[in-house]
Amino acid sequence: MLGRRELLRRAGMGMGMVGLAGLLDAEKLRADDPARSTEPPLKDAERLNPLAPKPPHFAAKAQRVVHLFMNGGPSHVDTFDYKP
Numbered sequence: 891m892l893g894r895r896e897l898l899r900r901a902g903m904g905m906g907m908v909g910l911a912g913l914l915d916a917e918k919l920r921a922d923d924p925a926r927s928t929e930p931p932l933k934d935a936e937r938l939n940p941l942a943p944k945p946p947h948f949a950a951k952a953q954r955v956v957h958l959f960m961n962g963g964p965s966h967v968d969t970f971d972y973k974p
Contacts, residue, residue, distance in 0.1 A: 892900075
């Protein structure tokens with residue numbers, strides 16, 4: 891019989907393997923045929939920093955953005971006002 895600790899250990903190892911596969915697949919090393927790939931090839935900057943800014947899909951309409959970060963404000967749940 892599989893105990894709770896053994897079940898959690900096996901599940902954790904399985905999720906670790908899924909994460910490791912994602913990390914090792916960053917450069918698409920397991921692709922069968924790069925000529926049939928629908929994604930454009932990665933540039934050197936994208937390989938070095940996957941979080942680097944990328945060009946937008948379409949031109950932006952907004953010229954300016956105001957971002958208000960109010961630390962300690964009320965929750966969205968507390969400010970919900972139901973109007974029937």
